[in-house]
Amino acid sequence: MSVNTFIGSAARWLTLLAVFIPSITEATLITSWTEDAGSQAISGTNTSTVVVGTGAKDSASGVSISGSLSGNATLAAIGDMIQMTGTFTLAGVNNGNAGGDLSFGLYNTNGSSTATGWLGYSASESDGTHTGSFFERSSGNTALYTSTTGETQLATTLATGSPSIADGTYNFTLTLTLQAGNAVNIAYALNRTSTTGYTLSGSFVDTTPLTLAYNRVGFLAGSSLKADQFTISNTNVTFVPIPEPGSAGLLIAGGLGLVVRRRR
Structure with missing residues (x-):
C-alpha cells in the first residue's frame, strides 16, 4: 500500500468514526399516560397514541396529560442533548383566537407523587395576534405543571404564516443542550403539517436551570381551546450523550490500527 493510499484509508476511517460518534443515542417512546387534570374521556393510555375526547363538542378541553419515561434523561456533559418530538392532532377547535391554551413540555417530577411541584420547561402556541410563550417551572412551586401559577416566562414567540390554531396535525420539538457553566x-x-401556514419556533439560553434531569412529558389542551378531540402520537424523548474522550480515542485508535495492519 502506498503512502497516499494509506493516508486516504486513514482519512476514511476517521470520517466514518466522526459520523458514528455523535449518533450514539438512547430513545424512549412514551406509552404510559395519565390524565392529571380534567375528567374528559381518554383512551390509549398504554400505547404510543393517546386520545382525549370523544369528538363531542368541547370533550377534549380543560385537560392536562402527562407521560412517563422509563428513567431519567440527564444532561451531564457539555454537548449532551435531550430532544422531545412527536405529533398531535386537533379536531373541532373553536377557540376564538385565544393564545397560550395548547402547550407541550419536558419535566422533572422533583420527587412529587402528584402532578404538582414539578420542574422543567414548556412551550405554548401563538394564535392570531396572541403571543406564544416559553416557560420554566419555578423552584418551590406547588401548582400543576401546566398552570401559569408557579412558572417564569423566559421567552415569547409569534407564529408566522397563518397563525391561527385550527383542526389538523402538528409536529412539535423541544431540544435541550448542555453548555459550559451548566447553561442549557x-x-x-x-x-x-396537515396544511401549510402555521410555523412557530424559538430559542433561549437558560444560564440558571433548576434541573438537568427529566423524567416526564406533559401537554395541555386548555378550556379556551374548545377542542372536541386531542390526539398525541409517537412522542419520543431521545438522549444524545457526548462520548467520553477515552471512548472516542479508543474507537479512533482501533480504526487506525486496522488500517496499519492492512498496510502491513
Whole structure:
C-alpha cells in the first residue's frame, strides 16, 4: 500500500468514526399516560397514541396529560442533548383566537407523587395576534405543571404564516443542550403539517436551570381551546450523550490500527 493510499484509508476511517460518534443515542417512546387534570374521556393510555375526547363538542378541553419515561434523561456533559418530538392532532377547535391554551413540555417530577411541584420547561402556541410563550417551572412551586401559577416566562414567540390554531396535525420539538457553566440551550418548534401556514419556533439560553434531569412529558389542551378531540402520537424523548474522550480515542485508535495492519 502506498503512502497516499494509506493516508486516504486513514482519512476514511476517521470520517466514518466522526459520523458514528455523535449518533450514539438512547430513545424512549412514551406509552404510559395519565390524565392529571380534567375528567374528559381518554383512551390509549398504554400505547404510543393517546386520545382525549370523544369528538363531542368541547370533550377534549380543560385537560392536562402527562407521560412517563422509563428513567431519567440527564444532561451531564457539555454537548449532551435531550430532544422531545412527536405529533398531535386537533379536531373541532373553536377557540376564538385565544393564545397560550395548547402547550407541550419536558419535566422533572422533583420527587412529587402528584402532578404538582414539578420542574422543567414548556412551550405554548401563538394564535392570531396572541403571543406564544416559553416557560420554566419555578423552584418551590406547588401548582400543576401546566398552570401559569408557579412558572417564569423566559421567552415569547409569534407564529408566522397563518397563525391561527385550527383542526389538523402538528409536529412539535423541544431540544435541550448542555453548555459550559451548566447553561442549557433550549430550542422549541410547533408546525402544522396537515396544511401549510402555521410555523412557530424559538430559542433561549437558560444560564440558571433548576434541573438537568427529566423524567416526564406533559401537554395541555386548555378550556379556551374548545377542542372536541386531542390526539398525541409517537412522542419520543431521545438522549444524545457526548462520548467520553477515552471512548472516542479508543474507537479512533482501533480504526487506525486496522488500517496499519492492512498496510502491513
